[in-house]
Each structure stands twice: as C-alpha cells, then as structure tokens.
Amino acid sequence: MKNYDKLLNDLAPQKFGKKGVIWTITLIVLIVLGIIAYIDQIIKGQVVTNMNDYALWGVYISNFVFFVATSFVGTVTVAVLRLTKNTWRTPVVRIAEIISVSAIIMAGITITIDMGRPDRLMNLFIHGRMQSPITWDVIIIPTYIMVSLLLLYFPLLPDFGLLSKYYKDKKPTLSKWYGKLSLNWTGSEAQKEIQLKSISIIAILIIPVGFMLQTIDAWLFSTLFRVGWDSTNLGAYFISGASVAGVGALVCVVYVLQKVYKLEDYITDLHFDKLGKFLVLTCLIYLYFNLNEYLIPQLTSKKEATTHINVLLTGQFAPLFWFVIIGGLIIPVIVLLFKKGRKPFPMFIIGLLVVTGSWWKRYLIVTPTLLHPFLPIQGVPEEWRHYFPSLHEWLITIGTLAMSLLIITILVRYVPIVPIVRTAEEREELELNKNTAK
Amino acid sequence: MRNPLIIRHFFLVVLSVFLCTSVFAQDKVRLKAEYVKVMNEGVYFDIQATAKVNDENVNVSKIELVIYNLVGDEQVEIGKTITNMQGKSRFALKDINSIKPDSSNTYNIDISFAGNDKFSDASKSISFKNADIEAKLVSIDSVYYVTATLIDKSTDSLVVGESLKVQIQRMFKALPIGEEFNETDEDGTILVPIPEGIPGVDGILAIEVVLSESEEFGTVKAIVNAPIGKPVVDESTFDERTMWSPRSKTPLFLLIFPNLLIFAIWGIIIYLITNLFKITKS
Numbered sequence: 162m163k164n165y166d167k168l169l170n171d172l173a174p175q176k177f178g179k180k181g182v183i184w185t186i187t188l189i190v191l192i193v194l195g196i197i198a199y200i201d202q203i204i205k206g207q208v209v210t211n212m213n214d215y216a217l218w219g220v221y222i223s224n225f226v227f228f229v230a231t232s233f234v235g236t237v238t239v240a241v242l243r244l245t246k247n248t249w250r251t252p253v254v255r256i257a258e259i260i261s262v263s264a265i266i267m268a269g270i271t272i273t274i275d276m277g278r279p280d281r282l283m284n285l286f287i288h289g290r291m292q293s294p295i296t297w298d299v300i301i302i303p304t305y306i307m308v309s310l311l312l313l314y315f316p317l318l319p320d321f322g323l324l325s326k327y328y329k330d331k332k333p334t335l336s337k338w339y340g341k342l343s344l345n346w347t348g349s350e351a352q353k354e355i356q357l358k359s360i361s362i363i364a365i366l367i368i369p370v371g372f373m374l375q376t377i378d379a380w381l382f383s384t385l386f387r388v389g390w391d392s393t394n395l396g397a398y399f400i401s402g403a404s405v406a407g408v409g410a411l412v413c414v415v416y417v418l419q420k421v422y423k424l425e426d427y428i429t430d431l432h433f434d435k436l437g438k439f440l441v442l443t444c445l446i447y448l449y450f451n452l453n454e455y456l457i458p459q460l461t462s463k464k465e466a467t468t469h470i471n472v473l474l475t476g477q478f479a480p481l482f483w484f485v486i487i488g489g490l491i492i493p494v495i496v497l498l499f500k501k502g503r504k505p506f507p508m509f510i511i512g513l514l515v516v517t518g519s520w521w522k523r524y525l526i527v528t529p530t531l532l533h534p535f536l537p538i539q540g541v542p543e544e545w546r547h548y549f550p551s552l553h554e555w556l557i558t559i560g561t562l563a564m565s566l567l568i569i570t571i572l573v574r575y576v577p578i579v580p581i582v583r584t585a586e587e588r589e590e591l592e593l594n595k596n597t598a599k
Numbered sequence: 600m601r602n603p604l605i606i607r608h609f610f611l612v613v614l615s616v617f618l619c620t621s622v623f624a625q626d627k628v629r630l631k632a633e634y635v636k637v638m639n640e641g642v643y644f645d646i647q648a649t650a651k652v653n654d655e656n657v658n659v660s661k662i663e664l665v666i667y668n669l670v671g672d673e674q675v676e677i678g679k680t681i682t683n684m685q686g687k688s689r690f691a692l693k694d695i696n697s698i699k700p701d702s703s704n705t706y707n708i709d710i711s712f713a714g715n716d717k718f719s720d721a722s723k724s725i726s727f728k729n730a731d732i733e734a735k736l737v738s739i740d741s742v743y744y745v746t747a748t749l750i751d752k753s754t755d756s757l758v759v760g761e762s763l764k765v766q767i768q769r770m771f772k773a774l775p776i777g778e779e780f781n782e783t784d785e786d787g788t789i790l791v792p793i794p795e796g797i798p799g800v801d802g803i804l805a806i807e808v809v810l811s812e813s814e815e816f817g818t819v820k821a822i823v824n825a826p827i828g829k830p831v832v833d834e835s836t837f838d839e840r841t842m843w844s845p846r847s848k849t850p851l852f853l854l855i856f857p858n859l860l861i862f863a864i865w866g867i868i869i870y871l872i873t874n875l876f877k878i879t880k881s
Contacts, residue, residue, distance in 0.1 A: 290846040291853045307868050344879040351881040359874045540684045
C-alpha cells in the first residue's frame with residue numbers, strides 16, 4: 162500500500178465540499194422540475210409541447226441526438242487513443258468513459274420522453290420492423306450502453322480492489338461495497354490477464370458499435386426524403402459532429418474536475434494541449450463535412466434545397482446557424498491553433514462554446530427541415546408554421562441535461578476519476594526507465 | 600344657445616353609432632348547401648360556409664350548424680355539424696325516411712348558424728323531392744349499355760326530359776362517357792353505350808349515373824359495378840419482401856445480416872460478462 166499512499170490520498174473519491182453539495186442540490190431541483198413537467202405531459206398529452214403536424218420532432222429529438230453524439234467520446238478518446246497507444250490518455254480516459262455512460266443512458270431516456278406515453282416503447286419491440294432505422298436504433302442504444310458500462314467497469318476493477326483495502330479501517334461499509342464491486346480483485350496474474358484481454362476486446366468492439374450508433378442516428382434522418390436530411394453524407398457527418406461534441410464535453414468536465422479536486426499533478430497542461438489539438442482535428446473534419454452538406458446543395462440549386470439553405474444562411478435561423486459555425490467550430494479552431502489557447506482556462510471556455518454550439522447544431526438539423534415540407538403548409542393554424550419549444554419542453558430538456566450531469570457527479574463521487582493503479586504502474590515504469598538510462 | 604346643444608347631441612349620437620358598429624361589427628356568413636342521394640348508400644347534405652372579410656372571401660371554419668326539418672309550421676332539429684378547416688361539412692342521414700316531407704311531398708331543410716363573436720347568424724333553406732335512379736347494365740348485340748330510369752318518388756311517376764350524366768369512377772376525377780347531356784325519354788330512361796377497353800381493378804368498372812344539382816330533386820346518384828373493363832395488371836408488391844412490407848415480409852438480407860451482427864456483438868458482450876465471473880473465481 163505504501164506505493165499508493167500519495168496517489169490514494171490525491172485520487173481516492175472524496176466527499177463533496179459545500180460547493181459540491183450546492184451543485185448536487187441544484188441539479189436535483191432541476192431534475193424534479195423536469196419530472197413534474199414530464200408527469201404533466203403524460204397526463205395532458207403532448208399538447209403541452211409546441212410540436213405539431215409539421216414540427217413533429219422538436220427539442221426532444223435534438224436533445225436525443227446531442228446525447229447520442231456526446232456518448233461518442235467513449236469511442237474516440239478511450240478506444241482510438243488506446244489502440245494508437247497514446248500514453249498521455251491515462252488521466253482523461255475514465256472521465257471520458259463516465260461521460261459516455263451518462264450520455265448514452267440519457268439518450269435512451271430522452272427518446273422515451275419524445276414518445277409521449279412511455280408504454281409505447283413496447284410497441285417498438287412488438288411491432289418493430291427490421292426495415293426501419295428506428296428499430297435499429299432501439300437495438301443499438303442498449304448495446305452501446307452495455308459496451309460503455311463494460312468499458313468503464315473493467316479498468317475500474319483494480320482501483321475498486323485497492324479502495325476496498327484503503328477504506329477497510331476508515332469506512333468499513335464503503336470498503337465492503339468496493340470489495341463487492343472489485344469482484345475479489347487480488348491483482349493475480351490470472352485476473353490481470355483476463356482483465357487486459359477484456360479491455361482490449363472492448364476497445365476494439367466499441368469502435369464499430371460507436372460508428373453504428375452514430376450512423377443509425379444519421380439514418381433516422383437520411384432515410385427520409387426531406388431537404389437537409391436526404392444525403393449520403395449524413396452518416397460520416399454525424400460521426401465527425403459526434404467527435405466534436407464528445408471531445409468538447411470532455412474538455413469541460415476535465416477542467417472542472419482538475420480544479421475542484423486539485424488534480425494539477427495528474428491532469429497537466431500537456432493533457433489540455435493534446436486534447437486541444439485533438440479538438441482542432443475533429444472541428445476541421447466536421448467543418449469539411451459541413452462544407453459538403455451546405456455548399457453542394459447550394460451549388461446545384463434545387464429549388465427546395467436553396468429555400469432550406471437560405472433560411473439557415475440568411476433567414477430565420479441565420480443567427481443560430483452562424484453562432485454554431487463560427488462560435489462552435491471556426492473560433493475554437495483559430496484559438497486552439499495557438500499554444501496559449503490550449504492552456505486549461507481558454508480550453509474550458511472553448512469547450513463550453515463547442516458544447517453549446519453542438520447542442521444548437523442538433524436543433525438546426527431537426528427543426529428547419531421539418532418546417533419546410535414539400536407540400537405548402539396551408540389550411541392549418543398560423544402557429545403551425547413556426548416552432549419553438551414550450552415551457553414544458555424546456556423544463557424536461559433541462560431536466561435531462563441535469564440528470565446527465567448528476568450521473569457524472571455521482572460517478573465522480575464514488576469512482577476514482579484518474580485510474581490509480583494504472584497511474585502507479587506508469588510511474589513505476591517511468592522510474593524504472595530512468596534508472597535503466599542512468 | 601339651442602343650436603350648439605343640438606349639434607352636440609347630434610355629434611354624440613353619431614359617435615355612439617360609430618362606436619357600436621365598430622365594436623360589435625360582425626361579418627356575415629354565407630351558407631351553401633347541396634342535397635345528395637346515393638342509391639342504396641345514403642343521403643347527405645354538403646354544406647359550405649364562407650364570409651367576406653376585408654373584401655376577401657374566406658372559408659369559415661369550426662362553426663356549429665344546426666340542421667332542421669321543416670314540416671308545416673313545425674321545425675324539428677335533426678342534428679348538428681361543425682365545419683372543417685376549409686369551411687366544409689357533410690351531414691349524413693341514415694336514409695331519406697329520417698326526415699319528413701310536407702303536404703306536397705317536398706322535403707324542406709333549414710341549416711342555421713346561431714352566430715358568434717366574429718360572425719353574425721345565418722341560415723340557408725333547401726327544398727327537394729325524393730327521386731330514385733334505377734340503373735343497370737344491359738348487353739345488346741354484344742355491346743354493353745347502361746340503362747337508367749329516373750323516378751319521382753313523390754308522385755311515383757317517371758321523369759321525362761331531365762339530363763343525366765354517365766361517368767366512370769377514377770382515382771382523381773370521374774371519366775364522362777356518352778353524350779354530354781343524356782335526356783330521359785318518355786319512359787324516363789336513358790341508354791348509354793359503354794366503350795370497350797376501359798381499365799378497371801379486376802376488370803370491374805364503377806359506372807355512375809348522376810342527376811346533377813337538379814332544382815327539384817337535388818343530386819341523385821346510382822352506381823353500377825360492371826365486370827366489363829379491361830383488368831388492370833396488378834403491380835402490387837404486397838406479397839413480396841420489400842423495404843415497405845410489414846415485419847412478416849422483411850427482405851431476407853435485412854433479416855440475416857443485421858441479426859448476425861447483433862448476435863455477434865451480444866455474443867462478445869456475454870463473453871465479456873463471463874470474464875467478470877472468471878475474475879471473481881480466479
């Protein structure tokens with residue numbers, strides 16, 4: 162235990178301070194408000210929303226797509242960085258795994274909220290058709306939840322084992338729980354072998370599953386003959402957008418945890434620098450796909466495509482569109498190209514911009530297309546021509562976002578956010594290498 | 600002194616009238632109604648409500664109309680209906696016996712709107728006699744004809760000199776056949792040849808004989824289903840496995856490939872879970 166003393170002291174889960182308690186209570190209040198609004202929605206029906214015959218997908222679906230996108234962080238950071246043997250990943254991977262689990266669970270809950278009556282979920286299993294991407298979505302979301310949970314859990318086993326010993330005298334009940342969760346982890350060679358093999362399998366498995374998740378999410382739209390959605394580009398477009406949302410969210414959470422838990426020794430400027438470069442890469446790829454998505458329809462000038470794009474570029478949705486493109490992608494790229502821009506605080510601000518931009522981007526993917534059907538909107542009330550979420554929709558959406566943050570908060574409270582055993586092993590290897598070099 | 604007082608009173612009266620008309624200004628609703636009888640099917644009234652608002656004709660939607668049957672001095676309510684977004688409404692009766700005629704065997708119907716905040720009250724009266732069209736398909740010298748007889752049921756007499764239309768039901772609009780006007784002869788009958796080669800589902804043509812918007816009888820329609828058309832080749836994919844079929848007819852590649860993929864992934868997941876048990880045991 163001696164080798165781990167400092168690490169355990171720094172990295173073992175800690176009780177919340179005053180700020181942590183206020184933060185948790187705030188989240189719970191927001192969730193309760195969301196639940197009240199949701200119960201009211203179930204009682205009165207979706208008439209309480211501003212969705213209608215045209216804008217039949219509103220903020221719930223935008224929010225769902227955002228959660229699905231953010232969950233991709235598990236794939237891009239953990240799996241890809243692991244397979245490419247990027248050793249700097251260690252202090253940030255668990256945070257990415259936690260975000261991934263939280264986001265994909267909330268994606269599943271959000272889509273149920275959009276159904277109106279939650280019991281309708283059963284209809285997808287009873288009457289679902291394999292021809293429909295909605296059925297594929299129903300299959301892939303639980304699959305990704307399972308893979309994400311395993312990706313979080315397997316690397317945690319040694320840490321749980323260690324924490325069980327660490328809390329044995331101080332907090333016996335907690336120690337018992339960690340002991341159960343560690344699955345009798347002793348660190349034997351046999352256990353290590355199974356664990357490492359399993360992690361390698363999950364790291365490979367999560368890549369196709371993650372790609373399938375994002376692609377199916379894109380196909381929910383692109384299999385419909387609607388302007389703005391009917392594109393062969395959409396699968397790749399969603400994957401690149403998900404990378405941006407995921408890495409952006411990761412940067413924000415990493416910064417907050419570094420400051421709150423004073424982890425400057427573990428999460429250093431180097432990590433922000435690397436994450437910054439990674440974010441630039443994802444933003445540039447996403448910008449490229451945006452160019453494809455908007456420029457080609459504009460150049461080919463099909464009447465309906467031009468109408469749709471003009472609404473985005475210069476019309477009703479222009480302020481939001483330019484905020485997303487400039488604020489959510491171009492400014493981050495410019496700032497992060499400079500070394501000073503990749504310092505923790507600027508990175509945090511950029512991360513917030515990227516995440517906000519990513520959320521609104523999903524709103525722009527969903528809403529303007531629905532408000533531009535091929536047949537003219539006529540013979541219906543005037544308000545059906547427009548869509549903006551109702552108070553119920555906002556409360557429920559904010560509630561889901563708060564719930565996602567609460568899942569992260571709870572996991573952060575009981576799970577070591579930086580892998581303790583892995584960090585110790587890496588430090589030992591480093592020492593060994595230094596001694597060998599001498 | 601008297602003159603300024605009169606002027607003041609006059610001014611107040613004019614102002615009051617102006618304010619009253621401004622505040623309580625209501626647009627007038629215009630109602631149109633048509634009586635339609637479809638032989639062996641039923642009777643209904645097609646109603647359209649419009650109004651002139653700001654010099655523009657608009658359809659008046661979501662207003663409640665009450666339908667009365669007038670018999671002598673008696674006014675019997677037979678039902679209510681509400682106009683749709685296009686200001687239209689169809690009020691159906693079970694059959695003509697649901698309403699009563701007056702002493703001259705004429706049916707009198709009054710459609711009434713009570714008025715609301717926006718529109719003033721309005722009503723529309725229509726009168727009609729009961730008539731039947733008896734239509735059938737006949738074959739004369741290997742040529743098919745539709746023969747139809749128009750009968751005034753109020754007097755049980757044949758109607759002579761009325762113009763009937765003959766047409767075949769199509770998807771968007773009926774296809775007229777024969778002369779433009781087919782006047783009933785002294786037997787109250789018309790005889791119209793049906794051209795060969797008109798396509799129909801399973802070779803069945805739905806031939807309509809219509810007395811259209813007659814002042815005396817309203818609209819009366821008889822439909823004859825004649826198996827004399829050219830059968831339409833069924834291009835339906837109903838029995839095939841397609842992307843738009845029900846779940847029982849899913850394309851095989853969609854059953855095999857995604858399911859293989861799902862089972863493979865879940866197989867690995869189950870293997871990983873068993874690894875957790877192995878870790879516990881080892």
